[in-house]
Amino acid sequence: MARKHERGYTLIEIIIVFTMIGILVGLALPEYRNAVKKAKEAALKEDLFQFRKLIDQYFSDKGKYPASLQALVDEGYLRKIPADPLTTRTDWVEVMEEPSAEELEPGKILGIVDVRSSSEAQALDGSIYNTW
Numbered sequence: 001m002a003r004k005h006e007r008g009y010t011l012i013e014i015i016i017v018f019t020m021i022g023i024l025v026g027l028a029l030p031e032y033r034n035a036v037k038k039a040k041e042a043a044l045k046e047d048l049f050q051f052r053k054l055i056d057q058y059f060s061d062k063g064k065y066p067a068s069l070q071a072l073v074d075e076g077y078l079r080k081i082p083a084d085p086l087t088t089r090t091d092w093v094e095v096m097e098e099p100s101a102e103e104l105e106p107g108k109i110l111g112i113v114d115v116r117s118s119s120e121a122q123a124l125d126g127s128i129y130n131t132w
Contacts, residue, residue, distance in 0.1 A: 034124065037124055038124065040085045040086055041123060041124065043085040044084070044085050044086060044117055044129065044132070045132070047082055047084070047085065048115060048116070048117070048132060051069070051092075051115040052114065052115065054072055054077045054078060055072075055112065055113065055114070055115070057077065058071075058072060058075070058077055059111075064111055065097055065110075065111025065112055065113055066111050066112055067109050067110075067111055067112070068094060068112065069081050069092060069094060069112070069115065084117050084118060084119065086117055086119040086121060086129055087117070087118055087119050089118075091118045092115050092116065092117065092118060093115065093116040093117070093118050093130060094112040094114075094115060095112060095113055095114035095115065095116060096110045096111070096112055096113070097110050097111055097112070097113045098110075116129075116130050116131070116132060117129040117130050117132065118130060
């Protein structure tokens, strides 16, 4: 027995629904990418803040700057060197202190005074990560 008034969706209705879904996904995808980048930037800022705080604490305790980030691990200031959120490697750029001419002594080991990301990518605000 055939039904006379079967109800269903027409091809036009299905195409319209898929088109609307495509438009919504197209609008949401760039925002999702920005959200991921913002999260990585926030993690990088926090890592750099903690590194700088520990370098200052090391200087306060020892009267000199650490020779490397590994020295912070070896002396118990860090458990391990964290990975850069942008490069996913532990290849941080260590900025060494620059002594004045009278402080320059033979055999003196210079320490690190700052840490930067090794990423040369551009941040959302237009700056370059390795300048932070």
